Amino acid sequence: MKSSLLVMGCLVCASICALTLSNLYRASAQENPLEVVDINPDHSLEEQQNVEITKDLVQTFITGDRDFLLSHVASDVVWDVKGSPLIIQTAGRWIGVNGINKFLDTSSSLWTTQNFVADNIWADGDVVIVAGRQTDTAVSTGKQVVQNWIIVLTYNERLLTRAEFYGDGAAQYWSLVK
Numbered sequence: 001m002k003s004s005l006l007v008m009g010c011l012v013c014a015s016i017c018a019l020t021l022s023n024l025y026r027a028s029a030q031e032n033p034l035e036v037v038d039i040n041p042d043h044s045l046e047e048q049q050n051v052e053i054t055k056d057l058v059q060t061f062i063t064g065d066r067d068f069l070l071s072h073v074a075s076d077v078v079w080d081v082k083g084s085p086l087i088i089q090t091a092g093r094w095i096g097v098n099g100i101n102k103f104l105d106t107s108s109s110l111w112t113t114q115n116f117v118a119d120n121i122w123a124d125g126d127v128v129i130v131a132g133r134q135t136d137t138a139v140s141t142g143k144q145v146v147q148n149w150i151i152v153l154t155y156n157e158r159l160l161t162r163a164e165f166y167g168d169g170a171a172q173y174w175s176l177v178k
Helices: 002-031 045-063 066-071 096-110 169-176
Strands: 035-038 073-081 092-095 111-124 127-138 144-156 159-166
Touching: 045 066, 045 111, 045 127, 045 144, 066 073, 066 096, 073 096, 092 096, 096 111, 127 169, 144 169
Parallel strands: 035 111, 073 159
Antiparallel strands: 073 092, 111 127, 127 144, 144 159
16 A cells, blocks of 8 residues: 555656646747757857757667767766656666666667657756657557656766756656556
């Protein structure tokens, strides 16, 4: 009973967070799709390069170019997917190149991605924030899941050192339930 309540509480929190994030950027995405929004109007060359790398990395989620992705991450990168691994197998902290490979393998065993789009990108120093959306199909159920997400990326010398993913864990969960 306690575990059921915990799961439901986590799902409710995840849904509220995802809806809030969705509403925050949906209006600006409709007005300016795929536009890079400047937080700092005087971007350094490094910030500009981080934004360009980010755009390319977003494309790897559709193309599946794992080699490109891995060539742009630090060896000790932290890949942090917010949520409970007890509810969603891809949630949790994945460390290093091996961790990213395990994350990608786990994710592709659960869902196939039809659409992965960055609607807005903001940059400030070594931090780049991406707001976007994706459409996946659960491998086990055939159910489609549409979610909005925000990813916070941190770079050091043009290598990704940290990625924090905030998505709709509830939508992911329910796509896997038969």
